[in-house]
Amino acid sequence: MQLNSLQLVNFRNYDSLHLEFNKKVNLLVGKNGQGKTNIVESIYMLSFGKSFRTNKDKEIIKFEKENLYVGGAFSKENTKGLIEIAISKNKKGIKVNKIPIQKIYELLGNINVVIFSPEDLRLVKEGPKERRSFIDKEISQIIPRYYNYLTNYNKILFQRNQLLKSKNIDKSLLDVYDESLAKYGSYIYILRRDFIKKIAGISKSLHDKLTGGIEDLVITYKNQIDINDEDTAQTVYNKFIEKLSSSREHDIDTRTTRYGLHRDDLNIFVNGLDVRLYGSQGQQRTASISLKLSEIELINNEVGEYPILILDDVFSELDETRQKLLVNNLNVVQMFITTAEVSHKSIFNIDNTTIFNIDNGSVVNIENGGN
Numbered sequence: 290m291q292l293n294s295l296q297l298v299n300f301r302n303y304d305s306l307h308l309e310f311n312k313k314v315n316l317l318v319g320k321n322g323q324g325k326t327n328i329v330e331s332i333y334m335l336s337f338g339k340s341f342r343t344n345k346d347k348e349i350i351k352f353e354k355e356n357l358y359v360g361g362a363f364s365k366e367n368t369k370g371l372i373e374i375a376i377s378k379n380k381k382g383i384k385v386n387k388i389p390i391q392k393i394y395e396l397l398g399n400i401n402v403v404i405f406s407p408e409d410l411r412l413v414k415e416g417p418k419e420r421r422s423f424i425d426k427e428i429s430q431i432i433p434r435y436y437n438y439l440t441n442y443n444k445i446l447f448q449r450n451q452l453l454k455s456k457n458i459d460k461s462l463l464d465v466y467d468e469s470l471a472k473y474g475s476y477i478y479i480l481r482r483d484f485i486k487k488i489a490g491i492s493k494s495l496h497d498k499l500t501g502g503i504e505d506l507v508i509t510y511k512n513q514i515d516i517n518d519e520d521t522a523q524t525v526y527n528k529f530i531e532k533l534s535s536s537r538e539h540d541i542d543t544r545t546t547r548y549g550l551h552r553d554d555l556n557i558f559v560n561g562l563d564v565r566l567y568g569s570q571g572q573q574r575t576a577s578i579s580l581k582l583s584e585i586e587l588i589n590n591e592v593g594e595y596p597i598l599i600l601d602d603v604f605s606e607l608d609e610t611r612q613k614l615l616v617n618n619l620n621v622v623q624m625f626i627t628t629a630e631v632s633h634k635s636i637f638n639i640d641n642t643t644i645f646n647i648d649n650g651s652v653v654n655i656e657n658g659g660n
């Protein structure tokens with residue numbers, strides 16, 4: 290999948306911009322605050338219908354203007370398409386191939402984007418919450434119903450905890466909550482198990498390439514119900530219910546829910562050691578890259594088309610060896626890379642790279658490689 294061209298009107302610090310992209314590497318070079326991330330933000334919007342930086346659409350409209358437009362022409366193996374987004378102060382419209390859509394899921398899947406930001410480099414180092422949120426976002430992108438299950442699970446968990454905090458705990462109501470929690474929980478457990486198994490396989494081979502075969506990456510699903518590969522939703526339901534009732538007295542004493550998905554995590558081992566505890570910063574970063582980028586191959590496996598990859602400001606955070614390995618190993622995807630450092634140009638094969646030099650809301654110079 291590739292984005293062929295982009296048109297912006299009154300988007301952040303751009304008045305009006307039209308760009309034709311390279312089907313391989315697009316390097317957006319410029320000093321800080323000039324508008325590099327603004328461009329990738331608009332590309333992300335073509336995929337998800339919203340920004341990754343704000344939930345307030347109004348903020349994206351150029352200061353003192355009334356409305357913005359983003360248009361992007363993309364092509365896939367067998368199709369071409371056009372996505373258009375128009376936002377004014379109190380209205381938002383999205384069109385797919387000139388036809389207005391009503392629901393965001395009609396947009397999703399037209400353009401798949403994987404975005405890699407500096408926070409993602411800390412994925413392995415951070416706490417379980419960040420990894421859970423990574424898992425949730427990734428699965429939701431591929432399986433939209435996952436998001437609904439999760440919303441329901443969290444709602445019930447909240448209610449259960451509220452009940453545990455109340456003065457007179459209604460035990461039969463607690464039973465009802467446990468059953469609902471186990472119902473949605475069992476769906477989510479199974480989807481997480483299957484997803485983690487897939488990304489574990491992909492990130493293992495990616496990590497092997499990124500480290501020249503020196504490091505072996507093993508990722509497993511850390512959960513409290515000891516879920517097996519063979520477990521069905523019913524088995525998981527039973528296991529979860531069992532856990533909840535075994536912990537009921539404890540939960541009542543502590544007024545919280547001890548067992549469940551909200552305690553899940555990933556075990557991440559490099560050469561047999563827990564990389565969170567024993568890995569160097571470099572190892573943790575490389576493991577983060579392998580984990581995050583496994584999504585690219587997974588999307589290709591599930592959707593049959595490689596996503597577009599955005600690397601926003603991560604390039605300068607990597608050493609030259611990792612930069613080269615990254616670019617060379619991902620040569621199947623179209624890339625958008627933002628960087629403030631011109632020195633990175635030398636990493637790229639100029640034959641398949643286009644460099645856009647960005648200064649204060651305009652593209653001042655384009656150095657074109659072959660296409």
Ligand SMILES: Nc1ncnc2c1ncn2[C@@H]1O[C@H](COP(=O)(O)OP(=O)(O)O)[C@@H](O)[C@H]1O
Pocket residue numbers: 300301302303319320321322323324325326327328348349350351352627
């Ligand atoms: N709604 C807006 N209207 C006009 N300019 C904006 C708007 N939002 C952000 N900007 C400007 O965009 C610039 C930041 O662009 P950004 O793409 O994040 O920079 P970078 O090149 O560092 O990635 C800042 O100068 C900021 O003032």
Ligand SMILES: [Mg+2]
Pocket residue numbers: 325326327602627
């Ligand atoms: Mg930026």
